[in-house]
Amino acid sequence: MSSVPEFAVRMTGISKSFGGVRALDGVDFEVHAGEVHALLGGNGAGKSTILKVLNGVHTPDSGSIVVGGKPLTTHAPEASRAAGIAMNYQEMSLIPTLTVAQNIFLTREAKTGSGLINDREAERRAGELFNMLEVRVDPRKLVGDLGAGQKQLTEIVKAISQDAKVLILDEPSTALAVSDVERLFVFLRKLTQRGVAVIYVSHRMDEIARIADRATILRDGKHIITAPISELPIDTMIEYIVGKRSLGLADVVRGDASRGEVLLELRGVSGRHKPSDVSLTLHAGEVVGLAGLLGSGRTALAKVIAGLEPAASGEIRVRGKRVDVRSPSDAIERGIALVPEARATQGIIPDHSVAANMTLSVIDDISVRGFVDQRRARDITDEQIRRLAIKTGSREHAVSTLSGGNQQKVVIGKWLASDPDILILDEPTAGIDIGSKSEIIRLVRQLAREGKGVLMISSELSELLTACDRIVVMADGRAHEDLPREAFDDPAAADGDLAHRLQAAEQRLQIKIQEALVGGKEESHVGH
């Protein structure tokens, strides 16, 4: 009818196998120009595979791709980019040793008249883009020196800067503060008004419901449904994603917390920069959540407790005894284990087997005269695989072959192998699908029932509310409030169904976090 193509992207019958495993099975995926299209699915559903096919990282075994009305026949990142496709990867397209501006314009550098790279110009243009998004990131900083949120903003700006017709955002908000997500959404709306198609991948249903126009759901490498978001309430979405009902968070029963002795006590603990003057107690059998925005000092606090960062002042007591935690091995000795946020770099060795990863922290305990007792290593691994229900071909499979949720279970299993009393989980469900999320939450509750004290950091409030007995609201490095879980229940909504009650509690927690922000000074999370 007109020369403007209706479809920004039209992928038909895409199949792709990796060594016998069918990652994509005849998938159709169509995105209109000027819409935000959510791509949903659990881990292993094929989301990242189809996106990598679209932007040329993978070559499909069969199927056709049409971008902006023109068939895309060459499968290479350069060809896809030339066709107008830009994508942010989950922190994988940034080079830590280059500056923010250099990263954003990598391979598209601004040049002077004589053809040499002009970094000043790149910094100016990067600055403009950040201003447009109304966020503050210093274009001259090395990416390696940035925090997670700033890296993510850099990723997003890098994708945006390409002036693409199709912008793919893969989990763009995992490390962003709420206010930055708002600004991102406003900006995406501006882009779609100009006819840009946005493909938005997220595990956060609330976000999807707000930003997306339509959604496509994949499961097990197959196309399940494409529909306007108005026809997909969150429950229905989850139903399509997991393929069966009953895996929503609201179904996790918290059960009774029988509080035992005080395991961990912090008195006025401060770090070099953050946290500042934090006091809290953690009892056996209890899950305490740390809520707050990015940069509120939650991770910094975890690091101080686990001996990764030195405490500048204050005291840490374990079972009533004052302890000096100066290194992770000190912490492990006191029964404190931290499951870190960035599992790929801090939690596991991806190329090593499940068994090797699992026994890494207890290698001395299971060694006899320097030789690892293979049978005990096997037993420990098998027990954890069973206990955590880890889906792996065998204990000898490389961890990198597992899905995100199962990798996270390996990380947790690795720390459980040392049998800690105090377990600190930093964003244990980041980037994993909703089915695995509720499994992890169940696991956290189970650990508490076994008498462990769990300190849990999460940016997903519904998770904190589902998992925790108490929630400490942090902002600006300080603990502002320490509230029992019940404090978030809305008496008026007590009769509603579980999901509804959770939603009401989430709103209250949200308000508390905002109050804490105002109570402390509004803190910029720019730089550290």
Place this chain on the structure above:
Amino acid sequence: MSATDVNSGEQSPSKLRTFLGDWRQNIIYIGFVVIFVVFALTLNDKGFLNPNNLLNIVRQTAMIAVMAIAMTFVLSAGEIDLSVGAVAGLASVTVALAISAAGPLAGVLAGIATGLAVGVFNGWLTTRIGIPSFLTTLAMMGIAKGIAMWVSDTAAVPILHQGFAWLFGGGAVGRIPVLLFWTLVLGVIGHVALKRTGFGRRVLATGGGETAARFSGIDTRSIKFRVLVLSSLAAALAGMLYAGRLQSGRFQLGEGDELSVIAAAVLGGTSLFGGKGTVIGTIVGAMMIGLINNGLILMGLEFSQQLIARGGIIILAVALSQKR
């Protein structure tokens, strides 16, 4: 100072850190000056500051510097080339043989061909077959040396063409040795190429994060291939400079240079793990190694003592330049 620290908590520490960071980054320049001053004060009576001695240092370090400039690219891309010394020796022999057979132009072409052949082979093995460059070039070290011994029958091959000898190493403009020009010209080209061209940026990106670079649309294999070719070409040029300076080609020329070359780059602030490199630092690093060698000789240390002292100084300098 500490009062402002408390008040403006955001600003002061970062400034302080920037300063400390700069200090560590610039340790090579500070170290160079310190060592120079110490030698000037203690070895003045032995002729350290004599212009001839200083020019001699330049002559002795030129080949190391030339190879180290290319090595900066190799290391920045996250690879390594251990074959440079042996390739320099091989090139000196092929050049000398070609000159005696067919004249100076053939000699230069033979040198370039030698570098190109070795580099393409190194690059092909590393990027296509997938053998780590550490192993590829370690094996090439032996192969190049073996070929050089074989074709020269382990004897020195004389170069009788004066023009070649002048241009490649032996000559001087006034008192300024030609070797200094080689170092400076290649240094400027190398510096601009690494910092200001798309190629240099791609090299740094490849070494800084290969996956990220690939996802950004950089053909990292091609980058690695090219830096290895570049390195062998530079090694072949260094071989020609050795041959011109000594008016002969010998398989022993350049022997063991790979260590000095890598040390020069690392001293200058280039990371062995890729992603970080500076050509200016590398040249100063090469000069510093030449300076140390010269000073230790003037001090009258025995060769064994020189080796120990040199190793110690390099470890100290690299340790000081590490970020903590």
